Amino acid sequence: MxxxxxxxxxxxxxxxxxxxxxxxxxxxxxxxxxxxxxxxxxxxxxxSALARSLKVNETRTLGMLVTSSANPFFAEVVQGVEQRCFELGYSLALCNTQDDKARLNSNMEMLLQKRVDGIILMCTQLELGAGIFDRYPNIPLVLADWGPQDMVADIIQDGGQLGGQLATEHLIGLGHRHIGCITGPGGKRAADERLAGFKAAMDHAGLTVRDEWICEGDFELAGGNSAMNALLSLPERPTAMFIANDMMAMGALRALADAGINVPGQMSIVGYDNIELAHYLVPSLTSVEQPKTSMGALAVDTLLSRIKNPDSPRRVLTLTPELVIRDSSQAYVEGIGNWE
The missing domain is CATH 1.10.260.40 (lambda repressor-like DNA-binding domains)
Incomplete structure (x- = not known):
């Protein structure tokens, strides 16, 4: 050689x-x-990458911990991270945690032992485990939207409350007055903010938020499916639903199809995230766009800035959501509900 x-x-x-x-x-x-x-x-x-890393005390490798790269939302963010790393000459070490804290801790140890220059966290856990960073107090961190908000790290976050308002205002603008919501898990920032946006829009329009029409999901297909089935078992049902992410919206669409309920003819649906699959569903899904690729690129840029300037003030960067209107939402038609 x-x-x-x-x-x-x-x-x-x-x-x-x-x-x-x-x-x-x-x-x-x-x-x-x-x-x-x-x-x-x-x-x-x-x-020799190893020789270079020993000489300049950097490996030009970034680590990323993500709940599941198989989830379309996470996958699209990871794609943005990988593309930006490639453009800047960095490698990416990607680890899936699968919501398992033991696995998360093990992956964290592995990344740090490999001397990655910094780590991007995108995990749904509320805490990463006691003392996980005690041995490595100086590792640069960026939190990409999902994770513990009290962590000492720069944060790239979605404007969830604004997104929830946009989705709900869209349905209200279509003439719907009986609107429900499938939320994410309570206590998760993304879920709480999107629900707050839903409630704010309803309150601003003078509409009643019916507790029985707010169902908690888990941001996954099965959670959306079971939440929608629970709503359909009620004696009265809404004419429109804001569903706090597209994965749950897809599960809800399955439940509605199984029940013989036409979307949007009998119920309008708005999701959140605008994953690529949203365009290909039948009907195509109206959804709130999170700039996922941009989020990934911004996470890399923010992490590299932190690496170069370790003592700079902590930053919280909020992205602006936008509504993408497709076929799953339409104007309210008198008589499609059963609350009259």
Whole structure:
């Protein structure tokens, strides 16, 4: 295997010149740069990432802990993280926690032992486990939307309350007055903020929030399905639903289809996240767009800024949601409800 000394000998330059060409740490004339690059190519030289990391005390590798990269929402954020890492010449070590704290702690230890330069957290756990950071007090962290808000870390977050308002105001604007909500788990910031937005829009319009029409889900398909089935078992049902994420909305659509209820003819639906699948559902899903790819890229940029400026003030960056209107919501038609 060729070494940097072999490259220097072949290009007839010093090893320090080869290093400057590789790392772009000093100007090297185009002629010499070309000689070095040709030598690298001819000798099939590959710089040692380990040696470089020991020398400059960085690995150019970022870690990411995510609840499940199989979930379409998380997957689209991860895609944004990976793309930005690639653009900046960084590698990404991705770990799935599956909502298992023991697995999360184990993954955290592994990432830190591998000396990642910083970590992006995107996990639904309310706490990461006692003392997990005690041994590594200086590791740079960024929280990407989901996770414990009291952690000492920069935070990239969704404007959940505004998003919940946008979704509900859309349904109200269509003439719906009997509107329900399937929320995420109580106590989770994303769930609580979106529910608060729903209630604020209803209150502003002078509409009654009926407790029996607010069902708690789990941000997963099964949770949306069971919550909708519970609503359908009531003697009265709403004409429209705001559902706090698209995964639950898909589960709810399955329940409605099984019950023979037409969407949007008999019930309008608005989801949240605007995952790519939302466009391909039948009917296509009206949803609140979270800029997921942008969130991932911003998480990387924020983490690198933290790495370079470890003592700068903690930042909380809030993204602005937008409503994407599709076929699952339509104007209220008199007589489709059973509360008359």
């Amino acid at each position: 060729a070494t940097i000394k072999d490259v220097a000998r072949e290009a007839q330059v010093s090893t320090s010149t080869v290093s400057h060409v590789l790392n772009k740490t000093r100007f090297v004339s185009p002629e010499i740069t070309l000689r070095v690059e040709r030598a690298i190519q001819d000798l099939h030289y590959a710089p």
